[in-house]
Amino acid sequence: MTAKTLYRKLVDSHTVASLDEQNLLLFCDLHLMNEYTSPQAFAGLYEQHRDVLMPGQNVAVVSHIIPTHPVKFRVIADPPSALQATNLKANCDRFAIPLFDTNDRLQGIEHVVAPEHGMIRPGMVVICGDSHTTTYGALGALGFGIGTTEVEHVLATQTLPYRVARSMRIRIDGTLPQGTTSKDLVLHVIGVIGAQGARGYVVEFCGEAIDALSIEARFTLCNMTVEAGSRGALIAPDDKAVDYVLAHAPDMAPYKEQALALWRDLRSDAEAVFDLEYAFDASDVAPQVTWGTSPDQVAPIGGHLPHLHELPEGPVRSSAERAMRYAQLQEGQAIEGTAIQHVFIGSCTNGRIEDLRAAADIVRGRKVAPGVRAMVVPGSGAVKEMAEAEGLDRVFGDAGFEWRRPGCSMCLAMNDDVLEEGVRCASTTNRNFEGRQGRGAITHLMSPAMAAAAAVTGRITDARKLDRTQCHEPR
């Protein structure tokens, strides 16, 4: 038998039929939906008088348009957005698709909700009309984003025509230095390989540094791998992944032994050949901050913006120039010390409990700097309840942060959490695109601890410096 990559094993175990030389029909175990990329898919079904083939393999979450104001009962004030939510409920009701609705206690961001309730299990294929579906590779599930036409396709057939991707392995050995996280690691990797460095590939991460990451840290890593253009990100499930799944999916209990036997094979064979391989040393990674309008325009906190003449002439230089103009920064300028006016902690990248704890560790006993507006938007209702049980809401509240309700919020600003023109934001999200958080708003991507440090100092700051101060102060 020829040696196979984990990716190939996942594709093979989900192949219903071969369609032609390039395409196969891929079975999808779980399909997640949201309110804004699914309505036209349901409309297509109605138009063609088609049914949902396997409703129990689908789930929907109101996540993108939902307001996050700290009110008990949430009302979506914007009429078209409200219609998207009621429309989603009507569609789910009609086909008996499970839903996490606007005022569900467990509502949240789809990519936070699905794994925390055990819906993601090793060896699955998971798709969603959202690019950050790559998140699920953290548990050894092949996840990838699709468009609305494909959402309709999955609803009707529970399959997708699928073209097999090329395979890439990124080995990361060494140890992440104190004060750095998987967010810094993934930004570093994207900075090196570029915003299209993994275009056309499914990336498998391995190595000591990956083994050492918690499952939540792995979610962050796999989530953002799509910012390098990848069609998926995978980590072979280890004991940590198995423990996470069993702890979050109590209905797995009767199948535990059967599952463990199958999951043991979810790794690339020793002789498996990858189309492309990279190696990184985690000990090289410092806290990262993006300076531009593409996630690969990034530098370590002690670094500076590139000098334009250092960049290759052509597209790289011209886009750097464009980004600096948009971000109102100068070539060669130091990253550290840049004044910010807004801080956003949340998103499917960094809206989980470990993220909030890391931010709270910086914030505890400090105050949000004058002139800065800072908000925490937990990734889900469950994350919010957990944080409140630990008193994190008070840590943030006492410091002057807004403690909000869950949702995608200011990551893409589809609800009313939108930045004003020219406002500079330290953000734990995944995209620093022009206008993403609001027209003319400037986004600097970073880890939760770094965003927290920016909040309390009013500028982009090396959180490791605050850590040390904190240690000498009584708590």
Add this chain to the structure above:
Amino acid sequence: MSRATLIEGRAAPLPIENLDTDQIMPKQFLRGIDKSGLKDGVLYDLRFDSQGVARPDFVLNQPRYANASVLIGGSNFGCGSSREHAVWGLQQFGIRAVVASSYAEIFYSNAMNNRLLLVTLPQGQIDQLMGDAADVTHHHITIDIDAQKLFSRSVEASFDLLPRHRRMFLEGLDSIGLSLTFKPQIEAFASEHWVKQPWLKDVAAVTRRRLDASAS
């Protein structure tokens, strides 16, 4: 040749690398439950200033590029969000093809599924096409899908198209209908899949029921 196989018209140069779908179709235009009204949102922040006034210097606002049907784009065109609204909007705006050296994967599938033609050519030819498009006396372009050829003033190029995509353009493939012809195989596959992994059957429904039960 029929309309379906020939694209002829003005090409507009859009030399922006990593032009993401947030820029192609900004958030405020994503609030519908149908595909209508997206023409207004196309490249909104590039076309209009913050007061909503058209920027005269932006290429698609210039009279000589009015009714452009082809965009010459930078690499990794359409990266970022999976929003298919970007494709629907470009089509509603009158764009029938984009020519660039590379495209983001999800955008590529979305475009093909809607028969927005994406032509991939080497960077050298893109640079030449960019030059042709920038010269308003020579910004005419012809794309013959059947022959898989593209012609402008200084470029005559062949391009690749996967057989499946070619069929989608030339024959108008009902992809869902085609997959539904595999329905017996899909159902047989699923049964066998769930014998091996019973914990995957109705995984969403089972989870939702468990959560509801523990809440009550």
